[in-house]
Amino acid sequence: xxxxxxxxxxxxHSYEPKEAAPTLDQIRNAMSSAGIDPPDNIILDGELHxxxxxxxxxxxxxxxxxxxxxxxxxAFGCWREGIECNFRAETGRELTAAEEMAHAxxxxxxxxxxxxxxxxxxNIASSTVKQIWDNAATASPDHPYLQRKGIQSHNARVTxxxxxxxxxFDSSGALKSLQYISADGTKRYHPGGETKSNxxxxxxxxxxxxxxVAEGFATAATIYETQHAATFITYSASNIPATVEIIKQQxxxxxxxxxxxxxxxxxxxxxxxQAAAKYGCTVITPPIEGxxxxxxxxxxxxxxxxxxxxxxxxxxxxxxxxQPAPLKWLIKGWLQEHSLxxxxxxxxxxxxxxxLDMCLRMAAGLPExxxxxxxxxxxxxLAGEGHHGLRSRIAAWKxxxxxxxxxxxxxxxxxxxxxxxxxxxxxxxxxxxxxxxPKLIVVDTLHRFLKGNESDPQDTKTMLDQCxxxxxxxxxxxxxxxxxxxxxxxxHRARGSSAWRGALDIEINIAPGKGDDPFRIAQxxxxxxxxxxxxxxxxxxxxxxxxxxxxxEKVNSAIVIEGEEPIKESSKxxxxxxxxxxxxxxxxxxxxxxxxxxxxxSRSALVHFLTENVGLSNSSAALYVxxxxxxxxINDLVVGGVIETKDNGWVxxxxxxxxTLLIQR
Numbered sequence: 001x002x003x004x005x006x007x008x009x010x011x012x013h014s015y016e017p018k019e020a021a022p023t024l025d026q027i028r029n030a031m032s033s034a035g036i037d038p039p040d041n042i043i044l045d046g047e048l049h050x051x052x053x054x055x056x057x058x059x060x061x062x063x064x065x066x067x068x069x070x071x072x073x074x075a076f077g078c079w080r081e082g083i084e085c086n087f088r089a090e091t092g093r094e095l096t097a098a099e100e101m102a103h104a105x106x107x108x109x110x111x112x113x114x115x116x117x118x119x120x121x122x123n124i125a126s127s128t129v130k131q132i133w134d135n136a137a138t139a140s141p142d143h144p145y146l147q148r149k150g151i152q153s154h155n156a157r158v159t160x161x162x163x164x165x166x167x168x169f170d171s172s173g174a175l176k177s178l179q180y181i182s183a184d185g186t187k188r189y190h191p192g193g194e195t196k197s198n199x200x201x202x203x204x205x206x207x208x209x210x211x212x213v214a215e216g217f218a219t220a221a222t223i224y225e226t227q228h229a230a231t232f233i234t235y236s237a238s239n240i241p242a243t244v245e246i247i248k249q250q251x252x253x254x255x256x257x258x259x260x261x262x263x264x265x266x267x268x269x270x271x272x273x274q275a276a277a278k279y280g281c282t283v284i285t286p287p288i289e290g291x292x293x294x295x296x297x298x299x300x301x302x303x304x305x306x307x308x309x310x311x312x313x314x315x316x317x318x319x320x321x322x323q324p325a326p327l328k329w330l331i332k333g334w335l336q337e338h339s340l341x342x343x344x345x346x347x348x349x350x351x352x353x354x355x356l357d358m359c360l361r362m363a364a365g366l367p368e369x370x371x372x373x374x375x376x377x378x379x380x381x382l383a384g385e386g387h388h389g390l391r392s393r394i395a396a397w398k399x400x401x402x403x404x405x406x407x408x409x410x411x412x413x414x415x416x417x418x419x420x421x422x423x424x425x426x427x428x429x430x431x432x433x434x435x436x437x438p439k440l441i442v443v444d445t446l447h448r449f450l451k452g453n454e455s456d457p458q459d460t461k462t463m464l465d466q467c468x469x470x471x472x473x474x475x476x477x478x479x480x481x482x483x484x485x486x487x488x489x490x491x492h493r494a495r496g497s498s499a500w501r502g503a504l505d506i507e508i509n510i511a512p513g514k515g516d517d518p519f520r521i522a523q524x525x526x527x528x529x530x531x532x533x534x535x536x537x538x539x540x541x542x543x544x545x546x547x548x549x550x551x552x553e554k555v556n557s558a559i560v561i562e563g564e565e566p567i568k569e570s571s572k573x574x575x576x577x578x579x580x581x582x583x584x585x586x587x588x589x590x591x592x593x594x595x596x597x598x599x600x601x602s603r604s605a606l607v608h609f610l611t612e613n614v615g616l617s618n619s620s621a622a623l624y625v626x627x628x629x630x631x632x633x634i635n636d637l638v639v640g641g642v643i644e645t646k647d648n649g650w651v652x653x654x655x656x657x658x659x660t661l662l663i664q665r
Contacts, residue, residue, distance in 0.1 A: 020092035023072045027064075027087060034085050035265075036062055036078050044068035046109070048117045053078040065110035071099045075110040079195070081238055081267065121192025122176075129167075129178050129190050133157065136165055144183035149293055151221040154202045166217050168198040168235060171246045179235060181217065195235060197242040203230040205251055212306075213244060213258045213281070214292065215268060222293040223259055226302050237261070237271040244275040256281035259306070261291040284308075330440055330477060331358055332373040333532040334523070336506055337439065337477055340467055342446075344482040344494045345510030350519050350560070351481055352386070353539060354510060355442060356393055357560040362440065363409035364402040370535050370562050371619055377439030378408045380431055384415030384448025389557075396542035396557035410434060417451035418443065419462040428473060437474050443467075444481035454482075454496030464503045484509070492524065501525065513538075516575075518563025533617040538563040564632055565620035579633050580642055580657065582614070587652065587661060589613060595651055599661045602649035 020026075024042055031038040039051035044066040053062030061081075066074035071091065077084035088103050095103070136157035139146065145164050146153055157165045164181040177193025189195060202220055205211060208229035214220040215234055224231040234243045240258060247256055258275055261268035262285050272283045284306060286295040296302040328337040335341060335358060345351045361369050365376035383390055390411065398407065417423040431438065443449050452459030467478045485495045492509050494500050501507060507525035518538040523531045539558040547555035567578065586601055586609040587593075593600045603625055610621035624633040627645070634650065637643045642657065643650040652658050 020090045023068075023089045026089050027066065027076075030085065030087055031076060034076075034083055035081065036076070036083060039064075042066065044072060044074075046074075046113075048113050053081070053083075063114060065113050067106045067110075069102075071095065071103055071106075073103045073106040075107060075114070081236070118194075122194045125177060125190055125192040125194070126175075129193055130175050132159070132190075133165070133167055133175060133178060139164055145181055145185065145218075148183075148185075149218040149222070150297060151218055151293070152225065154221055154224070156217065164217075166233070167200050168193065168195060169200060170194075170198050171250070179217070187216075196239065197246065199235070199239070199243045199246075200233045201230055202233070203228070205230040205254060209254050211247055211251060211254045211256050213240060213247070213256060213275075215240070215261055216291065216293075218293045219259065219261070219291040222296055222302065223306065226296070227306055237268045240268075240271040241275040241278060244279050244281055248279050248281075257306070258283050259292050260285045262286045262289050264289060327528055328375075329373070330362060330375055330377065331369050333529075334358070334369070334372060334506070334508070335440065335477065335479065336526075336528070337375075338471060338475060339477045339505035340464070340471065340480075340503060341477060341506040341508070342480040342482055342494060342500060342504050343508040343510065344484050346484050346491060346512065349510045349512045350537070350539065351510050352390070352444060353393065353558065353560045354521055354537065355444060355479065355481055356390075356397060359409060359440065359442060360394065360397050360401070360407065363407040364398075364405040365408075366402065370537075371622070372532075375439075376408070378434070378436045379410075380434070380438040380441045381409060381411045382415070382418075382427070382441065382443045382449060383411050384443075384445060387411075387413070392544060392547070392555060392557035393559070395544050395547065397559045399545055400540075400542055400559055408436070410438075415448035418449040419459065419466050420451050423449070423451070424466045424469065428470065431470075431474060438476050440477050440479060441470055441474070442479045442481065446480050446482040454500075457497055457499055460497040460499045464499070492522075513566060517566040533619055534565075536563040536565050536620065537561065562623060562629075564624060565616050567614055567616075575631070576636060576640060579636050580654075582610075582633060583637060583643065583650075583652065584657060584661060585609070585613070588664060592661075592664075594662070595646060597662075598646075598651035598653060599658060600646060600649055600651045602647075605649070 023044070027042055028038040036053045039062070042064065043049060046065065046067045048063060048065050050060035051062045051064070052060055062076070062078045064074065064076035066072060066087070072089040073087060075084065075086050086107050136159055139153040139156045139158045141153060143153065143158065143164060159165050159180065162183070166179050166181065167175055168177040168179065170176050176198045177195055178190040180188050180190070202224045208227075210227070210229045212220070212223045212227060212229060212231040213234060214223055214231060215237055217233055220231040220233040232243055232247060234240050244256055244258065247254070256279070258272040258281055260272035260283055269283075269285055272285070275281055276283045286292060286305065288295060288298065288300075292302055295305065329335065330337055343351060343355055358369055359379045359381060361374045362377050363379045366374055368374055398405070416426060418427060431441070446463075447454060450459065450463050452462070454460065467480070470476070471478055482500070483495050484491050484493060491511065494507070504525055505527045506523065509522050509524050511520045511522065513519050518536040521535040521537060523534070526532065537560045540561045541556055541558050543554045543556045549555055567582070583601070583606075586606050587599050590601060590605040590609055606625055607621045610616045610624055611618060616624065623629055626632060627634050627638060629635050634643070638645070642654045643652050652661065
């Protein structure tokens with residue numbers, strides 16, 4: 001017989017009922033989970049019952065309706081906290097269709113009973129609260145509650161037994177209920193009075209474009225006396241959103257500020273945030289537990305809390321441009337302070353050599369990088385791979401350039417997922433523990449620190465967001481080291497999403513040279529200034545002092561040195577022949593000057609020829625004529641006996657070249 005259990009979802013198991021807890025225990029657990037203290041006695045008779053939902057309450061804000069039978073069910077809640085929950089007892093077995101229908105009927109009937117009871121209570125209350133309010137005397141300023149809270153009465157009234165009484169009006173101005181406040185602060189609503197969406201206003205909305213909203217009378221009175229702006233009392237946290245909605249409709253041009261209570265449960269803040277999200281009001285919460293009255297009573301400046309410094313997000317254009325704000329550089333023209341940058345190139349193309357040379361010059365306090373000013377500063381180098389190679393490269397660089405310097409630089413021992421919460425937190429915490437703040441954080445390479453796909457826009461965004469957070473927190477620049485694409489057309493752009501380039505302040509590309517030509521360091525983007533002239537570099541091998549491998553042979557590495565800009569030639573001639581040709585053409589083009597029967601060319605004339613006729617940049621031309629630059633134009637010709645120094649230039653002393661040139665003169 002064929003096995004069909006995989007079609008049916010596995011082998012058949014009969015359903016075994018579970019033993020359910022007693023119904024009353026289930027009800028009490030459900031109430032407790034909803035944040036309501038259950039009453040001592042719970043009656044399952046299908047009638048509406050009221051109870052104290054909190055042991056501190058003196059009024060019965062809790063309610064329930066429960067039905068007994070084969071499927072005990074119903075509903076419960078607390079009007080004070082705006083809680084309303086349905087309930088169905090666990091029976092330990094699957095319900096029949098008839099039981100499911102019965103449950104739906106129970107819930108519907110429970111809601112109808114609650115609604116009918118509420119309307120009946122409201123009708124009874126509405127016929128009495130107006131009479132009580134009209135007959136109540138104005139509260140004296142020396143009322144114990146007012147004295148204890150340090151507030152004025154604001155037309156609050158007092159009952160015959162000495163309790164303070166304050167009103168609740170609806171949006172049309174009709175009196176709906178009253179709240180009674182005892183001298184000790186105990187508050188109780190008029191039985192059955194309607195409270196939802198009802199409020200009281202202290203002050204007038206005509207004197208200020210601000211309207212404040214607070215939960216309690218004392219809180220609102222304190223705010224009004226501090227700000228002299230209309231302040232609405234919602235009487236409960238759950239009533240904040242409904243009250244704000246009414247204010248928004250009636251006073252659309254006013255700024256609404258909810259001053260939420262800072263209570264341990266977070267209820268006040270929660271409802272205030274709901275109102276802010278839905279109606280766009282401002283929320284202010286005291287930084288200590290309690291309300292605005294408590295905050296002031298503790299000696300704090302309530303006015304300063306309610307009037308924070310004006311946000312300077314928007315500023316006048318004249319003020320914006322009144323002060324000069326020149327760009328600040330780590331390496332002038334190349335690495336910008338407080339920016340996001342990327343250096344990319346093909347694998348093995350020299351990316352890390354170039355980045356290390358830049359970073360180490362900053363960390364060692366050297367004054368220049370390829371003729372550009374360097375501002376010293378601390379560097380954090382997040383290295384995701386190649387740590388053995390990095391060790392030797394840094395040692396070789398330090399031996400060559402700064403053997404006695406202490407490097408102001410730190411390196412990570414491994415990569416991590418920087419675009420995750422855990423990865424960012426570890427990075428941020430570790431950098432924060434350093435004795436100085438870094439001026440530059442390098443991420444080498446990007447894919448070793450990125451969780452996800454560099455081509456995915458969402459993954460790209462999470463990484464860019466984390467880089468921005470690092471920049472903001474430490475006031476530094478972030479430099480990403482990345483690979484270019486594999487195709488020939490993709491050698492000058494970063495691999496992956498186009499969002500990388502869009503977010504960058506500076507983009508640098510490393511392009512390998514052809515044959516023995518040096519590689520090019522080129523800026524592809526500089527958002528706030530002109531692109532820097534391209535640089536050319538090559539690697540110089542260094543034997544590291546005191547480093548030997550297991551066979552006793554010297555360990556070597558390489559460092560970056562500035563190279564010549566390649567000159568395009570139609571013929572494949574050697575470097576020395578190329579240099580002889582350049583000096584000859586320069587002499588013929590720049591005046592054919594002769595000194596002591598030798599062809600002579602000044603330094604300025606040669607530089608002019610190189611920039612105007614050969615097409616070199618100013619910086620490359622300066623490198624070509626530097627006598628100390630090993631293997632460059634002038635150094636090569638002097639060492640080769642072709643020229644020698646004369647005054648502020650050179651004379652050609654090679655007999656064959658000299659004769660040929662003098663004949664052409």
